[in-house]
Amino acid sequence: MNIIGELEVNVIESLLVVQKHDCSIRELEKELRDVPKRKKDEQQRLKEHKEALAKAEEGLKAKLAETKKFEIESDSRKEKISKLKTQQLEVKTNKEYSTIQSEIKTIQDSISKLEDEQLLVMEEVEKARAEVQQKQNALSEEEKAVLQDVGFLAQRLSAIGQELAKIKEIRTAEAKGVDSKWLAQYDRIFSRKDKGLVQIEEGVCGGCHMALPPAVIHRAKRMDNNMVICDFCGRLLY
């Protein structure tokens, strides 16, 4: 290997180190960008739980109102019966008496029917109450999870900030050792692709996996300080 060749290897090695840092920086920055979305998702889940609870509570309220209606109706019918009984004391004929008696009987029957219906509604009230309880539990579970995650995210955010600052500093220092022509080319490609510099593996480009012409492979392996670029994906090859 001649001296130019060694220089070349150094450029590749230095660029690979820079690329490793760039990949870490990109990953950390992505995590940073995802934090607001993650927070928003959590707030959305909380909102959904709160809405489900409010809906269950409304359902319970409606069922309770229904039982109240039954009570009022039943009370008013009972009152009517007691009025009829008072009237009954004042009637003069048997016929009048039995007419009122039959009216009382009709109302009493209607009250029994009403009470049967009320029992069914009471069962529904219990179901609605259980539903409210279940939604309340789900909401407090979610609130607990969100609270934990908020703490975790705050920690992670500060860790990412520190890590990023450190890696960027190292990256800048490493990049200073790389030939500026190579670095500019690499930077341009890396900004658009997952990697700027890829290895040729068994005759194919390590970036796009297309089979490379032998001449390209030959030039890339010649290490003569000329940059070789994959015709298919535009990444630097080595």
Ligand SMILES: [Zn+2]
């Ligand atoms: Zn390629």
